[in-house]
Amino acid sequence: MAASPAGRPRDPEVDARITRAAAEVFGAEGWARFSVDAVARKAGVGKASIYLRWPNKEALLEALFASRLSGVRDIDTGTLREDLVALARQVLHAFLDEAGGSVLRLMLEVESIPSGQEHLDRFLQSQATAARAIVHRGIDRGELRKDTSVTLLLDTISGGALNHALVAPARLRAEVARRADRYAEELVDFVLASVATAE
Known part of the structure; x- marks a missing residue:
């Protein structure tokens, strides 16, 4: 069984804020202009907070679809x-x-x-x-x-x-x-x- 990641557990409120921001950025800008930078600004979090959760913008978009669609x-x-x-x-x-x-x-x-x-x-x-x-x-x-x-x-x-x-x-x-x-x-x-x- 895989070991649990070290450090503090993820905050579900931050997760929700990020995916909500991702939905708004993707809806307004489309895939071509969808970026981790833009989502971080919209969500009011650092890019590191997003990269701790998802390795790239493709994974972030996948999380958006899974949670909101x-x-x-x-x-x-x-x-x-x-x-x-x-x-x-x-x-x-x-x-x-x-x-x-x-x-x-x-x-x-x-x-x-x-x-x-x-x-x-x-x-x-x-x-x-x-x-x-x-x-x-x-x-x-x-x-x-x-x-x-x-x-x-x-x-x-x-x-x-x-x-x-x-x-x-x-x-x-x-x-x-x-x-x-x-x-x-x-x-x-x-x-x-x-x-x-x-x-």
């Missing part, structure tokens, strides 16, 4: 509406929080980013798997018609949430993020009004 969790609240609201909220927050720009950068620059395709595929697959499970449970419980198009329903909700996040002007982004949970409810109610089974 973990994917969409499976959701089962017991009702279709609440499941879809939770899904819409996850999508909105994925693009509106401080790591949101990094998700977009990953989508735009995926071919030039180390392990980028792997991380993007994992993120999108987790969303698709969780989302499809939600709709199939809704059909099984009789909350949706059996002929409901799973793809169209999810494209409408996930696509609506994504578009809402993407078109938010920079000056209103904080307000849009603050109202994201309520918007998720409004979006889901609007869509379900046209597809849910009649009581």
Whole structure:
């Protein structure tokens, strides 16, 4: 078994501050201008603090993806509406929080980013798997018609949430993020009004 490293244990708050700064730098600057120097300045730590944790910027980016782009969790609240609201909220927050720009950068620059395709595929697959499970449970419980198009329903909700996040002007982004949970409810109610089974 490998020996534990000597010295003080790593501070998880510093780790989180560094990966948050990495998300902001990567989202704003892209891979070409992503550097340990820039992340250290953004995080307010010395470069040595980063190099003690990650040997290079590739490893730092890997840590960013692992911690901030973990994917969409499976959701089962017991009702279709609440499941879809939770899904819409996850999508909105994925693009509106401080790591949101990094998700977009990953989508735009995926071919030039180390392990980028792997991380993007994992993120999108987790969303698709969780989302499809939600709709199939809704059909099984009789909350949706059996002929409901799973793809169209999810494209409408996930696509609506994504578009809402993407078109938010920079000056209103904080307000849009603050109202994201309520918007998720409004979006889901609007869509379900046209597809849910009649009581």
